[in-house]
Amino acid sequence: MTSRPIPAKAAADPGVRPGGLSTDAAWGVFFLLPYCVVFMLFVVYPIGYAAWLATDKASYVKLFDDPIYWRTAWNTLVFLVVGVNLKMILALFLSGFFALPYLWVRIVGVLFILPWAVPHIPSIMSIRWMLNSEWGMINVLLFDLFGIIGPTWLTDPRYGLGAIIVVHIWKYLPFWTMILVAGRMAIPRDLYEAAMIDGTGPVQRFRFVTFPQLKALFLTSTMLTTIWSLGDFNSVYLLTGGGPGDRTNTLATMGIRYAFRQADFKAGTVTMVSALPVLIPLVILLTCRLAANRRRP
Amino acid sequence: MIRRLLYHGGLAALAAVLLVWTLLPLFHMLVLSLTPINAIFVGKLWPDQPTVANYGIIFREENHYLGHFWRQLWNSVFVAAMSCLIVLSVATLASYAIGRLKLRFGPLVTNLSLVTYLIPAVFLAVPFYQVIAEYNLLDSLWGLVFAVVTFTTPYAIWVLRNYADSVPYELDEAAMVDGATPWQIFRLVYLPLIRPAMLAIGTFASLHAWNEYLYAFLILSNELKLTLTVTLGLFRSDDSAPWSLLMAVGVLYSIPPAALYYAVRKYMVTGLTAGGVKD
Numbered sequence: 292m293t294s295r296p297i298p299a300k301a302a303a304d305p306g307v308r309p310g311g312l313s314t315d316a317a318w319g320v321f322f323l324l325p326y327c328v329v330f331m332l333f334v335v336y337p338i339g340y341a342a343w344l345a346t347d348k349a350s351y352v353k354l355f356d357d358p359i360y361w362r363t364a365w366n367t368l369v370f371l372v373v374g375v376n377l378k379m380i381l382a383l384f385l386s387g388f389f390a391l392p393y394l395w396v397r398i399v400g401v402l403f404i405l406p407w408a409v410p411h412i413p414s415i416m417s418i419r420w421m422l423n424s425e426w427g428m429i430n431v432l433l434f435d436l437f438g439i440i441g442p443t444w445l446t447d448p449r450y451g452l453g454a455i456i457v458v459h460i461w462k463y464l465p466f467w468t469m470i471l472v473a474g475r476m477a478i479p480r481d482l483y484e485a486a487m488i489d490g491t492g493p494v495q496r497f498r499f500v501t502f503p504q505l506k507a508l509f510l511t512s513t514m515l516t517t518i519w520s521l522g523d524f525n526s527v528y529l530l531t532g533g534g535p536g537d538r539t540n541t542l543a544t545m546g547i548r549y550a551f552r553q554a555d556f557k558a559g560t561v562t563m564v565s566a567l568p569v570l571i572p573l574v575i576l577l578t579c580r581l582a583a584n585r586r587r588p
Numbered sequence: 589m590i591r592r593l594l595y596h597g598g599l600a601a602l603a604a605v606l607l608v609w610t611l612l613p614l615f616h617m618l619v620l621s622l623t624p625i626n627a628i629f630v631g632k633l634w635p636d637q638p639t640v641a642n643y644g645i646i647f648r649e650e651n652h653y654l655g656h657f658w659r660q661l662w663n664s665v666f667v668a669a670m671s672c673l674i675v676l677s678v679a680t681l682a683s684y685a686i687g688r689l690k691l692r693f694g695p696l697v698t699n700l701s702l703v704t705y706l707i708p709a710v711f712l713a714v715p716f717y718q719v720i721a722e723y724n725l726l727d728s729l730w731g732l733v734f735a736v737v738t739f740t741t742p743y744a745i746w747v748l749r750n751y752a753d754s755v756p757y758e759l760d761e762a763a764m765v766d767g768a769t770p771w772q773i774f775r776l777v778y779l780p781l782i783r784p785a786m787l788a789i790g791t792f793a794s795l796h797a798w799n800e801y802l803y804a805f806l807i808l809s810n811e812l813k814l815t816l817t818v819t820l821g822l823f824r825s826d827d828s829a830p831w832s833l834l835m836a837v838g839v840l841y842s843i844p845p846a847a848l849y850y851a852v853r854k855y856m857v858t859g860l861t862a863g864g865v866k867d
Binding site for chain 2: 315316318319321322323325326329330332333334336337338340341344385388391395396399401402403405406408409410411412413414416417418419420421423425426427428429430431432461465515518519521522523524525528529532543546547550551556559560563566570573574577578581582
C-alpha cells in the first residue's frame with residue numbers, strides 16, 4: 292500500500308529514519324507545496340476576502356432595491372433554463388447523428404467541432420457584426436431573399452437575450468455533442484443486437500437501450516454545463532454588453548458591472564454571492580458524483 | 589429502396605444545416621477580413637473586391653487600434669507558454685503526491701481542487717482582482733498567468749491523477765526496492781509514463797490562456813501589456829472602428845489554437861475521457 296517495503300528491512304537500513312511515515316509525509320509536503328501555495332494565495336485568500344465583502348448588509352439592500360438586479364436574475368434564469376436545456380437536447384439528438392459509422396459523418400464532425408476549437412472572442416465579435424441591424428449579413432440576407440426588414444437583434448432586449456442564447460449554444464454545443472458521442476460509443480454493441488432480435492424499432496432502441504445507458508453521463512453533463520453557463524461572461528458582455536439599458540445582463544456581467552463600472556466591489560461580490568443558492572448544491576452534488584465515478588473501475 | 593433514399597437524404601439535409609450553422613460565423617469572419625475597410629457596410633456574402641491588404645496593415649501596425657500588434661501577440665504567446673509551463677509543473681507534482689504517495693489528506697486535496705475546478709472563474713473575479721492588486725501584479729502579465737494557473741491547475745491535477753491510475757504501480761515499487769527516492773521515481777518513472785496526459789493538459793492550459801478574456805481585461809490596462817483578446821474586445825463599443833482589421837486579427841488569432849487542437853485531438857480525447865469533462 293504505502294511506500295514502506297518491509298518493516299524489518301527498513302529498521303535494519305541505516306538510511307531510513309525510524310518512523311518512515313514521517314519521511315513519506317515530508318515527501319508528500321514537498322510535492323504538494325507548489326499547489327498549496329497557489330491555492331492559498333489565489334483561492335483561499337480571495338474567497339476569504341469575498342466572504343468579508345459579502346457581510347456588508349447595505350449592499351444586499353442596494354441590490355434588492357435595484358430593479359435591474361431583478362431583471363438580471365430573471366434573465367439568468369431564462370438563460371439557464373432555455374440555454375442549457377436546448378443545448379443538451381440538441382446535443383443528445385446530434386450525438387446520434389455523429390455516432391453513425393459513415394466516413395462522411397466523421398468529416399462533418401471534425402468541422403462541427405470548430406466553434407469549440409477557435410477562440411471565443413473573435414467568433415462572438417463576428418456574430419455581433421452579422422447581427423447588426425443595418426449592415427449585418429443576417430438582415431441583408433433576410434431582405435434580399437424574403438424582403439423582410441429584420442429586427443434590431445442586439446438593441447432590442449427581447450432579441451438580445453435570444454441572440455446571447457444562440458451564441459452560447461453555437462459555442463458549446465459541439466463540445467457536449469462530442470462528449471455524448473463518446474458516451475454512445477461506450478455502449479456495448481450486443482445490447483443493440485439483442486434489442487434488434489427482439490424486433491424493436493429505432494425509437495424503442497433509444498428509449499430502452501441508449502437512454503438508460505447514457506442517463507448518468509447526460510445528467511452529469513447537464514449539471515456541469517449549468518454551472519459553467521452561469522459563468523458565461525463572454526457571450527453576454529461581448530454581444531450586447533448587458534444592454535440596452537442593462538436589460539440583458541446575467542449575474543456574471545452584472546457583478547462585473549457593479550464592481551468595475553460603478554467601482555462598488557461589495558455590490559459586485561454580493562451579486563455573485565446571490566448565485567450561491569444555485570451554485571453550492573450543484574457543486575457539492577457534482578463533486579460527489581465525479582469522485583464516485585473516479586473510484587469506479 | 590425509397591426508405592433508404594429518404595434516410596440518406598434526411599441525413600444529408602441535417603449535415604447541410606449543421607455545416608451552415610457551424611461555419612457561417614467563421615466564414616463571415618474571413619469575408620470581413622478580406623473586405624476593404626470602407627466597404628464593410630454592405631453585408632455581402634462575398635466582397636466585390638476581396639483584398640488581403642488588411643493583413644498588411646496589421647503586420648505593419650498602420651492602424652492606431654492595432655498599433656502594438658506584434659507586442660500584443662507576443663504577450664499572448666508569453667502568457668500561454670508560461671501558463672502551460674507552470675500548470676504542468678505544479679499539477680504533475682501534486683498529482684504524484686496525491687496518487688502515488690497515498691497521503692492521508694490526498695482525497696481532501698482532490699476534493700478541494702475539484703471544487704475550484706467547478707466554480708466558474710467569473711465568480712471569483714472581483715476579490716481576485718483586489719488580491720492581484722495587493723500582490724502588485726496589476727498590469728503585469730504574471731498577474732494574468734497566475735489567474736490562468738489558478739483556474740486550470742485543478743482540472744490538470746484531476747486529469748493527471750486519473751490517467752496515472754492506469755499506470756501500473758508495480759513500476760514504482762520496483763524502483764523503490766532498488767532504493768530510488770520519490771523524487772527519482774517521479775522524474776524517471778512517473779513523468780515518462782504520463783506523457784500523453786501531460787500533452788493534453790499542456791494544450792488545455794495554453795488554449796485556456798490564449799483565449800482568456802475576462803481576467804486579461806480586468807488585470808491588464810497598459811496598451812503595451814494587453815493580450816490580443818483584450819484589443820479585439822475594444823472594438824465592442826465602436827461600430828465605426830475598422831472591423832475588417834478586427835476580423836483579420838480574429839482569423840490570425842484563431843489559426844494557432846485550432847491547429848494545435850486538431851494536432852493533438854487524439855490525446856485530448858484521452859485526457860477528456862480520463863478526467864470526466866471540461867469545456
